[in-house]
Amino acid sequence: MLPRIAMVSTYPPTRCGIATFARSLGDAMVMAGADIDIVALGADSTDGIRHVHGGPQDLPATAQVLSEYQVVVLQHEFGIYAGPDGADAVSLLSEVDAPVITVLHTVPPDPTSGQRRNLQALLDGSDAIVVLSHSADRVLRTTYSVRPHSVRVIPHGAPDMGRARSLPTTTERPRLLTWGLLSESKGIEWGIRAISLLDDMTPAPEYVVLGATHPKVKAHEGERYRHKLMDVADGLGISDRIVFLDTYLTTDLLTEVIGTATAYLLPYESRVQICSGVLVEAVVAGGPVIATRFPHAEELLGDGTGFLVDHTDPQEIADAFRAIVEDPASASEIRALSRAQSQGFLWDSVAESYLELAEELWRGQARTHRLADLVSPEPVGLLRAIS
Template sequence: MLRTYGFLSTCPPARCGPATFTAALLHHLTAVTPGSAGRVVRVLAEPDREPAVADGAAVAHRMAPGAVEAAAEVLNDCDVVVVQHEHGIHTGRDDEDVLGVLARLRVPVIVVLHTVLTAPAPGRRRVLDEAMGYADAVVTTSEAARRRLVDGYTVERPGEVVVIPHGALPVEPPAREPSTDRPLILTWGLLRRGKGIEWAISALGALRDLKPRYLVAGQTHPEVLAHEGEDYRRNLRNRAIACGVADLIEFDPTYLEVDALAELVRRADVVLLPHDSSEQVTSGVLLEALAARKPVVATAFPHAVELLADGAGLLVPHRDPAAIAAALRRVLTEPGLAAGMSDRSTSLVPAPSWTAVANRYRDLADDLLAARVVVTT
């Protein structure tokens, strides 16, 4: 059945996780229901810093801070609305403008949670609790996020919290064993403090005999760039020099489009996620690495524990360069280990493609619309 799907979110040309997620989900959601349409209300957190790039064709409205009525009017012309919730992407104190929009919607609403903190600030907890109260369904992208949400927040209808994983890039199957000529260790994503790159740099010296190439790919997060420029990247370069490993690490500061990123991931021998935070319940990079059947070394944040504990990767303590080095050495030298991880990820993440994810959202939207018909009749 043809639908018009509304989205309340950031979206390209903004470059952040929710923007990329919205663009991918909209594209594939309309693709799996040919003839359907998508309309995006693009949230402008700081209009004065907007890049001078035209919005995509799906952007029906640009929501300035506080302009909740006009945004809701556009979304009410859709059949169902998908609201991306991530701390900091909506306007108002503690992101509370999203509540003004939700309160005015008359169509079924799916709220997608990209972050679920254990102990958020009181204002942010209130906004999230109230947003869930307006939702017809709440989506988390991991079981760890769902458990934390149900256990720690005001969830009136736990059965309406649905786990739909993040979509993943299409990547060709990897080689069965690590390459022998300068194995490629890859970390990618928007660069900012908390990614743990410092500890990876400190680990490289112990791997010098393997002559690894550690590639950190991705531009600095736009919010970080606006407030502190490239200070963090410069600090990382200086750390590499101080540790004597500047010849083993490379930075690619460009924003990689889908095809270029897929090719880079395909060439990697191991993906490294050395995140500082123990809060992270969702990692699109982790899912994409597993979908590409790549060995993963990650710190023990909740989503990594959920997906890697059974052998698809190796877990290491936070901020522990020695443990990172030991795990990377195992992946790159231990016979059969990388291939075994690849096999395990095949069974662990059988179909995380964006098409499969879009089908899940389509089915959820259909269920919500059907429930509305039953209630009204």
């Protein structure tokens, strides 16, 4: 028998990576036999949702709802909670009586004082902490104060892209593909510049950028970044080989487009990104993957599963893509490595890991790290961190 679980998270129709993560994980847990409900953060719709937590004003009602469950899974990223640096997450945690699993989607290696204070409070008050990569685990243990046995590494999940591997390539040109919500830090311009360095290939390759602009970015600046990218392509004289598909992704659409690509590109400008759901999807889809040297990419691709390139270096991207196109045997070996690595990233496997942890907490202990019961007026780990 599995415990009743409440998951606190953003949730579709909210368009963000954590909302998609929560729905995929929740669906996989239900398929595994779990009884799970969603407590959604700031949702505009109540479809498939037990309760909506809109902010601090809803704390009493949300606490009452969560009291009905035997385990609470709290998805965390600073920007999805109200208050300075997402302080509402700490307030919510302090009211929960059931064992809490907090899933950290962001672990900043150089946090602001507010981020450190709030994240340390979550570490002190949660019964278990889940990070999504070994890179995140290293940052967490070296930057914050954690109870060593409270942290688990459970990888970011992905749908089974096996169908994409079996689909024939339907484009005559070699095709480089990037997908996900669009924002300035994605470094798409470096992929465009790389394509301009491959004019000597016959046929000349194309670059497909699949995904809508991130809603928060669009609300602040509209489509400025997409237009900037179009201007870059036009200035290089390759507009006819850069394709923008401005749409929110479904698994079926992503699988269809993935099946037409020669290789996948993650030209991200971040040097500290500890987890990328797109990277996991690309590895599960079989690659070959070309990615800049951010920590999660080095973790997943460093054993030869893909190509690591320097940041903001279009020549290295172009050289990697040329190698994939001109050496199909090596590309096939990379796909085989990706297939071997990817089984633990499928959502059914990831869900089993969460359910095992939830059952362990439910059967093994009552809530022992409730923030409201701490003697110190400040989180214990925070005192250690600033002393």
